[in-house]
Amino acid sequence: MAQGRCSAVLVVSLLLVSSAAVVHGVDHNVGGTTKWIKPDGSTVPENFYQKWASEEKFTAGDNLVFVYNPAGHSVLEVSATDYAACSTTTPIKRYATGNDIISVPAGPSYWICGIPSHCPAGQKFNITAAAGSSGPSSSVGTGNAVSILHVVAALAVALIASMSM
Ligand SMILES: *[C@@H]1O[C@H](CO)[C@@H](O)[C@H](O)[C@H]1NC(C)=O
Numbered sequence: 001m002a003q004g005r006c007s008a009v010l011v012v013s014l015l016l017v018s019s020a021a022v023v024h025g026v027d028h029n030v031g032g033t034t035k036w037i038k039p040d041g042s043t044v045p046e047n048f049y050q051k052w053a054s055e056e057k058f059t060a061g062d063n064l065v066f067v068y069n070p071a072g073h074s075v076l077e078v079s080a081t082d083y084a085a086c087s088t089t090t091p092i093k094r095y096a097t098g099n100d101i102i103s104v105p106a107g108p109s110y111w112i113c114g115i116p117s118h119c120p121a122g123q124k125f126n127i128t129a130a131a132g133s134s135g136p137s138s139s140v141g142t143g144n145a146v147s148i149l150h151v152v153a154a155l156a157v158a159l160i161a162s163m164s165m
């Protein structure tokens, strides 16, 4: 095999490996420019976050980006029951940095503010994420199969390259 062809095969396999590594989800900035606040019921209506969420398309491995003043708010992932009741006492997870970047789980998930009076005012939303692109905490779904395919293809090409050199 000519030296030039070997290098070309190696370059292609490296590209495949890096494209597999680069697969990651979309960032969803919660509330857009309104960020994560307690709706006042007028300028920001009570259903603001549910409406925001209903206009986004979520895939597992995407990120929810919550931006807020950590002195006045937090983020809780809660159960469906706690979501309906606006219960802040038994969250699945709690975030409080003021700039939380959270990988979306596949299927339904429920998000509220941890300050007790804020969820009843509408600082809450739920989403249902499609199984999909690989992310730090997503399980193996159809999207992951695509990136696994990338890696397998890259390894196969690398193997062929090494055998023919
Ligand atoms: C939000 O939760 C309600 C009640 O569990 C459900 O009917 C609705 O489909 C959910 N919305 C989304 C976008 O998942």
Ligand SMILES: [Cu+2]
Binding pocket: 036, 037, 038, 072, 073, 074, 113, 114, 115, 118, 123
């Ligand atoms: Cu709040």
